[in-house]
Amino acid sequence: xxPGVVLPLLVRLVLGALLLLAGTLKLRDPTAFATEIxxxxxxxxxxxxxxxxxxxxxxxxxxxxxxxxxxWRRSAAGAALALFVVFTAAVGSVYFRGxxxxxxxxxxxxxxxxWLTLVRNLSLTAGAVILLRFDRPATSAAPxxxxxxx
Amino acid sequence: MTLILxxxxxxxxxxxxxxxxxxxxxxxxxxxxxxxAPSACTVTAAGGEQAPGLAPVETLAPREAxxxxxxxxxxxxxxxxxxxxxxxxxxxxxxxPCTASGQAASAAVDLVAGRRTLIVYGEGTEDARRVAEEMRxxxxxxxxxxxxxxxxFGAWNQAGLACSSGPCATCAASPPAASATRAPxxxx
Numbered sequence: 140x141x142p143g144v145v146l147p148l149l150v151r152l153v154l155g156a157l158l159l160l161a162g163t164l165k166l167r168d169p170t171a172f173a174t175e176i177x178x179x180x181x182x183x184x185x186x187x188x189x190x191x192x193x194x195x196x197x198x199x200x201x202x203x204x205x206x207x208x209x210x211w212r213r214s215a216a217g218a219a220l221a222l223f224v225v226f227t228a229a230v231g232s233v234y235f236r237g238x239x240x241x242x243x244x245x246x247x248x249x250x251x252x253x254w255l256t257l258v259r260n261l262s263l264t265a266g267a268v269i270l271l272r273f274d275r276p277a278t279s280a281a282p283x284x285x286x287x288x289x
Numbered sequence: 290m291t292l293i294l295x296x297x298x299x300x301x302x303x304x305x306x307x308x309x310x311x312x313x314x315x316x317x318x319x320x321x322x323x324x325x326a327p328s329a330c331t332v333t334a335a336g337g338e339q340a341p342g343l344a345p346v347e348t349l350a351p352r353e354a355x356x357x358x359x360x361x362x363x364x365x366x367x368x369x370x371x372x373x374x375x376x377x378x379x380x381x382x383x384x385x386p387c388t389a390s391g392q393a394a395s396a397a398v399d400l401v402a403g404r405r406t407l408i409v410y411g412e413g414t415e416d417a418r419r420v421a422e423e424m425r426x427x428x429x430x431x432x433x434x435x436x437x438x439x440x441x442f443g444a445w446n447q448a449g450l451a452c453s454s455g456p457c458a459t460c461a462a463s464p465p466a467a468s469a470t471r472a473p474x475x476x477x
Contacts, residue, residue: 166311168317169312169315169317169318169319170317170319170320170324172319173319173324180394180395186324187319187320187321187324188309188321190319191308191309191311191312191318191319191321192304192305192308192309192312193308194308195304195305195307195308195311196300196301196304196305196308197304198304199300199301199303199304199307200300200301200304203300210292210293210296211296211300213293214292214293214294214295214296214297214299214300215297215300217293217294217297218297218298218300218301221297236395236398236399237398237402237428237429237430238395238398238427239426239427239428239429240427
């Protein structure tokens, strides 16, 4: 297999597995996860709703990246990219405000937010970009065959 | 491209709907109406223990604490209820009770940025210590000194140290702000 095939395959399996893991762990205690979200001090009023929907969205996107056909996988990668951008912005906001809270990235007790958390989120974002860019249908090298006349 | 976007929205929408359904069905799901956002004293700090390299919260007598007030790099926080704050408070103090929202605590964190000392006082020593410990957990700056005033505002008053009085326009609001009655000069 060529690197152009292996790289997207590896990236989507890793991203898919991570999303499935994160979604599953967040599902264990929704109220504690809502508190983790509220601790970010960005959308405290929306924390319970986000705590209810985010794990399921992560599970759907994670499963989608792994099992769906390519056309739908690209959509899952696009949605995952949007999700990671939002997560990275939230984590960055907390980091630069100097607030000492748990990340909540993998449910409760995920460890404090630091520069490594930022790097991890940026890596996930880059992974989603790679998927969008390279997980495409193979284009044929041969020119389109015209209809023969005569 | 539009198709990709439409499908992405469909996946997210399906996830959100599924999440709401599952949350509504499970007995330990988060209850939207009853959920209480963390307050200044209940915000969960990472680890829950003293971060290494951070100085512990100090306790100082009112007169010693007042000696720090002359420094422009000092922030004073009053943790008493709004009514008490309105009756009288240390000049220039912000209102940061335990019941303040976590957002207010975050605003206080922003206010302390670039300052060297945070003085916290309450009705007594312990109510101030709760908020002080919380702020210690939330602000990871080793150079920030956090001080609790022994005996609280009563002891401060008995010592005859400077105070200001008046209604607190911002007590009910989330973000803490300097009192409307903030004196132009710092407390001696």
